[in-house]
Amino acid sequence: MFEEIVQTGGQIEPSDWMPDKYRASLSRQIAQHAHSEIIGMQPEGAWITRAPSLRRKAILLAKVQDEAGHGLYLYGAAETLGTDRAEMLEGLHSGRHKYAMSFDYGMPTWGDVAAMGWLGDGAAIVNQVPLARCSYGPYARAMVRVCKEESFHQRQGFEAMQALVAGTPQQRQMAQDALDRWWWPALMLFGPPDDASPRTADSMRWGIKRYTNDELRQRFVDMAAAQADVLGLTIPDPALRLREDGHCDFTLMDLEEFTANLRGEGPYATQRRDHRRAAHQDGAWVREAMQAYDDRVVAAREAS
Amino acid sequence: MSTYTEPLWEVFVRPARGLSHMHVGSLRASDAEMAVLSARDLYTRRSEGVSIWAVRSTDIASSDPAERGEFFETAATKPYRHASHYHVPDGLNL
Numbered sequence: 001m002f003e004e005i006v007q008t009g010g011q012i013e014p015s016d017w018m019p020d021k022y023r024a025s026l027s028r029q030i031a032q033h034a035h036s037e038i039i040g041m042q043p044e045g046a047w048i049t050r051a052p053s054l055r056r057k058a059i060l061l062a063k064v065q066d067e068a069g070h071g072l073y074l075y076g077a078a079e080t081l082g083t084d085r086a087e088m089l090e091g092l093h094s095g096r097h098k099y100a101m102s103f104d105y106g107m108p109t110w111g112d113v114a115a116m117g118w119l120g121d122g123a124a125i126v127n128q129v130p131l132a133r134c135s136y137g138p139y140a141r142a143m144v145r146v147c148k149e150e151s152f153h154q155r156q157g158f159e160a161m162q163a164l165v166a167g168t169p170q171q172r173q174m175a176q177d178a179l180d181r182w183w184w185p186a187l188m189l190f191g192p193p194d195d196a197s198p199r200t201a202d203s204m205r206w207g208i209k210r211y212t213n214d215e216l217r218q219r220f221v222d223m224a225a226a227q228a229d230v231l232g233l234t235i236p237d238p239a240l241r242l243r244e245d246g247h248c249d250f251t252l253m254d255l256e257e258f259t260a261n262l263r264g265e266g267p268y269a270t271q272r273r274d275h276r277r278a279a280h281q282d283g284a285w286v287r288e289a290m291q292a293y294d295d296r297v298v299a300a301r302e303a304s
Numbered sequence: 305m306s307t308y309t310e311p312l313w314e315v316f317v318r319p320a321r322g323l324s325h326m327h328v329g330s331l332r333a334s335d336a337e338m339a340v341l342s343a344r345d346l347y348t349r350r351s352e353g354v355s356i357w358a359v360r361s362t363d364i365a366s367s368d369p370a371e372r373g374e375f376f377e378t379a380a381t382k383p384y385r386h387a388s389h390y391h392v393p394d395g396l397n398l
Contacts, residue, residue, distance in 0.1 A: 062349075072331060072346055073329060073346075076329050076331060079312065085332065141329070142329065148350075149349075287307075288308070293334070294308070294334075
């Protein structure tokens with residue numbers, strides 16, 4: 001039954017039987033995806049008070065709120081697999097779980113906020129659109145909503161880049177510098193190259209993934225190259241070249257830097273987890289109060 | 305540290321007048337009021353609804369997925385319940 005559904009492009013629902021490895025693999029992927037949304041709020045959230053206009057501030061607030069929402073949709077989807085939410089949070093806080101470590105880079109200028117929206121959210125869309133057809137129903141449905149919202153994120157980023165390139169020479173330079181910083185982290189969002197991605201085969205066979213990391217990375221580069229042309233900016237890859245078949249040749253990110261990031265050695269990795277842990281600890285009294293209230297309600301019910 | 309997690313709620317949204325509430329997902333909230341408020345913030349940020357229901361997940365009764373086959377079997381053997389089962393003479397509006 002499971003194999004038949006998965007092989008014919010159908011969808012598995014929470015109450016269906018599924019192999020333990022499928023459940024474990026999905027649970028890991030969805031939790032990591034949720035963590036990425038939650039951690040991703042940090043670098044942009046830090047720019048809300050410094051956005052260059054009221055309009056940009058309102059947009060950025062909405063975007064960061066969406067990311068919180070995406071994290072919550074995803075934690076909800078993971079819970080349908082029987083994954084405990086407190087355990088997922090513990091995994092994030094302890095460092096046992098990974099997240100998209102592209103968020104471990106800094107955002108020193110407003111240009112970085114623009115570039116991250118354009119490239120980071122652009123990469124996220126390329127990754128997530130096929131996930132909206134993945135074999136696990138709750139994950140696919142969450143992705144449908146996420147993709148709709150992510151499209152606004154990418155466009156607002158591109159528009160913010162357009163505003164910078166149409167500005168003063170310094171603003172234009174700010175946009176180019178931000179592109180230089182964010183190009184490689186954007187490529188990293190697609191994960192390791194296919195020949196170094198041990199889980200891809202299982203994920204493809206089970207219909208969790210519909211395309212390989214390299215296929216999606218290629219799709220992203222092709223689109224981003226055309227977009228950079230419109231902005232009049234230069235992607236920091238001297239080997240980038242449009243081939244006659246309409247696809248681009250390009251250089252893969254530095255794999256040593258990529259694997260160091262995976263080990264949690266990215267420039268802001270410690271800060272991101274520390275910040276998240278502190279937020280969780282600061283909220284401990286709220287959880288304790290809710291627990292106490294809950295205990296009282298239960299005690300009152302049992303006494304009556 | 306307390307590992308307390310709020311109870312799970314299933315959220316249903318009516319997209320517009322004239323349509324039924326549809327299941328959109330779940331969330332965690334301490335009580336019914338918080339569940340409805342959180343559902344608004346989580347599932348209707350872009351005017352996706354005009355009404356929200358939140359139901360404690362543990363309060364939902366459901367059919368047993370393991371017995372799906374026999375449970376729904378009776379309907380499968382009654383094609384005469386469908387209009388398409390009946391032959392209508394060509395050209396007749398019936």
